[in-house]
Amino acid sequence: MIAIEDLRKIYRMGNVEVRALDGVTLDIEKGEFLGIMGPSGSGKTTLLHMLGLLDEPTSGRIVVDGIDVGILNDYERTMFRLYKLGYVFQDYALVPDLTVMENISVPAMLRKDRTEEQYRRDSHEILQKTGLWDRRDHLPRELSGGQQQRVSIARAIVNKPDILFADEPCANLDTENSRMVLDLFREINEEMKQTIVMVSHEDWHKDYFHRIIHLQDGKVVSDGKNGTKQS
């Protein structure tokens, strides 16, 4: 599904060169629930942003579903994100002036292959699935952190993306809400065969992942269930 070859991202801070990613090579299979773990500054979020087309690598190649995303122009990358990818951010990143229903519907409204009836039905289904139907007319500020993150997940999957990216989605949540969010991810992964790539630094999240990649200093230091397979 995703093939990454020798991915590098180098930032320059004055005369200092920071290698955020230093030659990452790996494949991600369809339907996998992949965890990316590692200490702070290891390059987890940078890798997620590269995979999610939110940033461009200094060198290397990313192929998603046979498409080399490095050759896409700005508009094509935007459309690729809209049609094929979904995102859940650490701080929920909802539009504060839109209701739950509107937040979820925005990406679906933009797709040219969806009629109004279809995206309304999809939004309705997702809200039912995430337990937010009763909150559909509320604004984000009227919801708890856990509810907001569920809205963020609902928005990410309403377009039925090929890959769902989650960047430390439980970082701002307590254990109970974190478990609720992770259970939802597991459910989506199992029922919809949804490929999920999630960044986390919590050890107990490992139970949910099919496969875990450990990064350190921008390099993959282990790859496998519970990080057993050494790279």
Next chain:
Amino acid sequence: MGKKELKVAFLLALRSLQRGGRSSVILTILIIGMCFTNMIFLPSLFNGIEQSITKQLVDYEVGNVLVSPKSGDQYVTDLDATLSLINGMPGVERATPHYTEGATFTYRKRVLGVSVRAIMPDDEKYVSPLYTKMIAGSYLGESDTGEIIIGKPVAGDPTIREEDEFQPSLGGVRVGDSVTVAYANGYTRDYRVKGIYSTGWSQADSAAYVSWTDMQQVIGQPLDKAHDITVKAKPGYSETFVKNELIQYGVADKVQTTGDLLSKVLGTAFQSFAIINMVSLIVSIIITTVVLFIVITIKTLNSRRQIGILKAIGVDKEVIMHNYGFQVIILAIFGIILGIIVTLLLAVYMSIHPVTTPAWSATLYLTPMDLLMNSLILFAAAIVAGYVPAYQVSREDIQTAMRA
């Protein structure tokens, strides 16, 4: 940009205005409304002054076309023939002559120099609304002799002391009173004041009118000459048409339209008005553009992370740009509507309480075209002011925006 993208951009814009900072929305609309009012108020007032001066000049001084003596002559001579000729021309409603004599008025202990204008009262009604401006007594009759009508400032106010008067008067003449008039040619007679008028035009109000018949007695011979003839055009006929007709028909005197006279007499003043109008317009547009630019720039800077998120989830930069564009359009529409309402209310107020000076009185002169043009100019300025920062921020890369 397809329909769906525009729909999402509009939804984002509408919700931002509905659920974002309400006070900033109201203040922005208020600023646009005030800028619109500022843009249109001064030019409308100047237009009102121009219109008022023009109308009063036409009504009380020159008509639509003025026939005055040739260069070197003091009078329009052969008056009867000239009047018959002009009155018979196509496009001429009526021509009426004026003859003016300087005189000294004496009433009780007050003495005042006043111009006495001789008119043909019935013909004058076709050319001037003087007969509708009587505030006491009545208008002149065609064969009145020994009777005079005087302007309100000439009559004066008995409650105001002489030293407190804005301009000298006869100190409170009333209808029926007798005023002694000594003409420059030495003829003196007592007149009964038949009426007092107030036109709002200082030159007319500072004068007095007698009938043509009466003036013939004053000069002691038939009066077949005039200082000028004012010509009223029939509805649908232009001043220039009438002027050209007069010249073609052989009127040998100087023939000028109101436009000709205005460009000579008040051309510089009207040009100054036009310059002030232009400065006022440009300043208002700059203020509106800068204010909207600042408002939208602050909005976009405060929403940079949100813009980054929207781009991340697949919202195209054009949608984001149009989101802010629509916000400006909505703000501009409401601002312009508010501006139109305020301007119309001011126009109503000023029609009840006009700006009055001793020389003229004026109201706001507004046309639908003025409102439309100013609305379009302000609207265009608002769009430029809104789209520039929106364009800039929508092109920022996702990482930079999300880190904001």
